[in-house]
Amino acid sequence: MEKDLLIRVENVSKKFCKDLKLSLWYGVKDLASNLSGNKTQRKLRPKEFWAVKSINFELRRGECLGLIGHNGAGKSTLLKLLNGLIQPDEGKITIRGRVGALIELGAGFNPILTGRENIYNNGAVLGFTKEEIDSKIEKIIEFSEIRDFIDSPVQNYSSGMKVRLGFAVAAQMEPDVLIIDEVLAVGDLGFVLKCFKTIDVMLPNTAVVFVSHNMPMVSRICNTIILMERGEAVFQGEDVSKGIDSYYNKFMTSDDSNLVYSDDTVSLVSASVEGVTPVDSVYNVKWGTSIRLSFKLKNIGLDKMPYISLAVYDKEQRAVAEIYPEGQDLKSIEKDRVIGFSFSLKNLYLSKGIYYLTFNASEEPSFNMYYKIHKAITIKIEHDKQMWTPFLLDSKLISTTI
Amino acid sequence: MALETKIYQKENNKSIFKLLGESLKDTYQSLFLARQLAVRDIKAQYRQSYLGILWAFITPLTTALVWIFLNSSGTIKLTDTGISYAFYAFSGALIWSILTEALKSPITSTVAAKSIMSKINFPKEALIVSGIFKMLFNTAIKVIILVVFLFVFKIELSWSLAFFPLVILGLAIFATTIGLFITPLGLLYKDVSKAIPIILQLLMYMTPVVYAIPKTGIMKTIMEANPLTPLVLNARNVFVGLELQFVEYSLWVIGISVPLFFISLVFYRVSIPIIVERMSA
Numbered sequence: 001m002e003k004d005l006l007i008r009v010e011n012v013s014k015k016f017c018k019d020l021k022l023s024l025w026y027g028v029k030d031l032a033s034n035l036s037g038n039k040t041q042r043k044l045r046p047k048e049f050w051a052v053k054s055i056n057f058e059l060r061r062g063e064c065l066g067l068i069g070h071n072g073a074g075k076s077t078l079l080k081l082l083n084g085l086i087q088p089d090e091g092k093i094t095i096r097g098r099v100g101a102l103i104e105l106g107a108g109f110n111p112i113l114t115g116r117e118n119i120y121n122n123g124a125v126l127g128f129t130k131e132e133i134d135s136k137i138e139k140i141i142e143f144s145e146i147r148d149f150i151d152s153p154v155q156n157y158s159s160g161m162k163v164r165l166g167f168a169v170a171a172q173m174e175p176d177v178l179i180i181d182e183v184l185a186v187g188d189l190g191f192v193l194k195c196f197k198t199i200d201v202m203l204p205n206t207a208v209v210f211v212s213h214n215m216p217m218v219s220r221i222c223n224t225i226i227l228m229e230r231g232e233a234v235f236q237g238e239d240v241s242k243g244i245d246s247y248y249n250k251f252m253t254s255d256d257s258n259l260v261y262s263d264d265t266v267s268l269v270s271a272s273v274e275g276v277t278p279v280d281s282v283y284n285v286k287w288g289t290s291i292r293l294s295f296k297l298k299n300i301g302l303d304k305m306p307y308i309s310l311a312v313y314d315k316e317q318r319a320v321a322e323i324y325p326e327g328q329d330l331k332s333i334e335k336d337r338v339i340g341f342s343f344s345l346k347n348l349y350l351s352k353g354i355y356y357l358t359f360n361a362s363e364e365p366s367f368n369m370y371y372k373i374h375k376a377i378t379i380k381i382e383h384d385k386q387m388w389t390p391f392l393l394d395s396k397l398i399s400t401t402i
Numbered sequence: 403m404a405l406e407t408k409i410y411q412k413e414n415n416k417s418i419f420k421l422l423g424e425s426l427k428d429t430y431q432s433l434f435l436a437r438q439l440a441v442r443d444i445k446a447q448y449r450q451s452y453l454g455i456l457w458a459f460i461t462p463l464t465t466a467l468v469w470i471f472l473n474s475s476g477t478i479k480l481t482d483t484g485i486s487y488a489f490y491a492f493s494g495a496l497i498w499s500i501l502t503e504a505l506k507s508p509i510t511s512t513v514a515a516k517s518i519m520s521k522i523n524f525p526k527e528a529l530i531v532s533g534i535f536k537m538l539f540n541t542a543i544k545v546i547i548l549v550v551f552l553f554v555f556k557i558e559l560s561w562s563l564a565f566f567p568l569v570i571l572g573l574a575i576f577a578t579t580i581g582l583f584i585t586p587l588g589l590l591y592k593d594v595s596k597a598i599p600i601i602l603q604l605l606m607y608m609t610p611v612v613y614a615i616p617k618t619g620i621m622k623t624i625m626e627a628n629p630l631t632p633l634v635l636n637a638r639n640v641f642v643g644l645e646l647q648f649v650e651y652s653l654w655v656i657g658i659s660v661p662l663f664f665i666s667l668v669f670y671r672v673s674i675p676i677i678v679e680r681m682s683a
């Protein structure tokens with residue numbers, strides 16, 4: 001059986017105004033034109049821009065759409081359009097079924113009132129009836145894990161506790177369409193895991209639109225993706241990992257190496273992978289191969305060889321590995337000479353993707369830093385499998401027993 | 403089970419009756435939410451204060467006291483009201499406060515819910531209804547005080563008292579309608595909510611609230627033309643059992659405000675998305 005089509009978005013656009021006073025005045029005009037049915041086509045007025053432009057997609061029950069893009073790319077505006085909070089300036093959105101939005105948790109809370117009273121307030125705002133809340137209240141309190149404080153005023157709660165209570169109420173929704181913005185970032189680890197478990201349970205029975213900057217999460221739960229940039233969909237399709245790659249590539253433009261620290265005793269002249277020609281200053285390396293790194297360092301004020309160490313960072317600037325080459329002889333050297341280094345790096349088991357090498361020169365390992373530069377070398381590991389962990393270890397089946 | 407289908411688009415192809423139907427349906431379905439919001443606000447208001455309920459009627463009472471003092475001290479000379487002046491002033495001020503509260507209620511409730519409105523989709527009619535609930539709650543207290551005054555000033559109870567709720571309802575519909583029409587603009591520009599109290603203050607002196615209509619002069623003409631006059635006057639009249647005045651005018655005012663009320667409800671409904679957009683942009 002074909003699953004129900006729950007969301008259909010046809011050529012939807014929305015414009016915003018950059019100037020507040022003008023925006024308010026346009027609001028007055030829109031109020032007036034709204035009364036006559038808004039039949040005329042909308043064009044950009046002075047100081048307006050398209051916050052969302054010509055978006056099309058369809059979503060069925062059980063599918064999850066990931067919306068990714070930079071801040072200000074139009075993701076949240078699109079969510080507001082989907083949720084019916086604002087109307088499109090062009091196009092049409094058709095939504096079937098009950099819509100649940102995890103955009104703001106704990107809406108309708110009044111700080112003076114107790115947690116228990118606010119469960120009713122929040123539940124009412126989310127569209128529950130009194131009977132529904134009555135029957136679910138025990139489950140909600142249980143889920144929130146704050147039973148001891150349920151009868152004290154919410155203003156005494158920590159922000160994490162408020163989010164817990166808010167999510168506990170929202171988790172009771174049984175929506176056909178679920179809209180999730182990045183609300184789950186607050187709260188401690190245990191609770192975040194609990195939230196995602198709840199969402200996992202909801203997933204098969206709902207059409208989900210998920211906005212996030214957390215790419216591993218997007219790749220885990222989404223089966224289709226839209227990458228937005230300045231309101232437009234620059235990538236759209238079911239190849240989620242390709243969409244995420246193009247998202248990362250948006251950040252690749254500012255790819256120059258950046259000097260973090262220098263005491264002006266040495267400076268890096270060049271850095272490369274031996275025997276590899278860089279493409280757009282990225283060195284392509286096959287997974288599992290061994291490479292040689294070459295550095296040229298100009299000595300300005302040292303009379304002893306510096307100790308060289310390297311660190312590996314991934315696309316999200318997470319430290320992945322460190323390299324302390326062995327066999328370095330810290331002998332005395334002359335000033336104003338260029339020193340060449342060549343290091344071997346055996347069996348690179350980093351998983352597919354882009355990695356940056358940070359170059360450090362110091363007196364001793366991890367002691368008295370002379371020089372540190374990020375992105376001294378950018379390498380791209382080639383492999384046919386997309387991973388979300390930084391390493392793909394070399395492994396083979398040796399035998400099976402039955 | 404058939405799923406409810408919602409369509410969001412720029413064009414508005416629905417007739418006003420269809421919109422009104424949807425609005426009334428949402429109103430009915432959101433009664434629990436409206437009640438919940440009203441109870442929340444009333445509870446929160448009184449839980450954080452010692453004088454609590456007193457604040458609901460302290461302003462009209464002080465207004466009345468000022469006028470009673472002005473009159474009894476001979477500072478000003480007022481037209482004879484036909485009943486004890488003190489009661490006239492008290493009842494006038496309380497009835498007037500019901501009217502102003504009803505007028506401000508839509509804009510106050512909507513402004514208070516701004517942050518939720520830009521994040522969660524819920525029937526906005528609930529805000530209006532919760533405002534009405536809060537107004538009814540405060541009105542009930544004011545009516546109790548008025549009844550106490552009836553005994554204090556030894557005014558005989560009249561059978562016409564039974565019509566008092568009806569007149570108050572007419573008054574509330576009239577005021578809420580005006581309130582609903584100005585709410586969208588008031589949400590865009592703060593000027594509106596700043597101007598409302600000033601205009602209401604002026605209007606109060608053009609309405610027989612703390613003094614009766616003068617026998618002659620320009621004020622007589624203004625007050626007789628003022629559509630609030632028949633409402634306020636008759637509210638007091640049925641309360642104390644005086645003869646109704648401006649009966650035809652009253653019926654006109656109420657008769658026109660009922661359809662206008664429904665139109666204002668539709669206007670509010672279609673305006674909200676535009677307001678939300680400008681608030682959150």
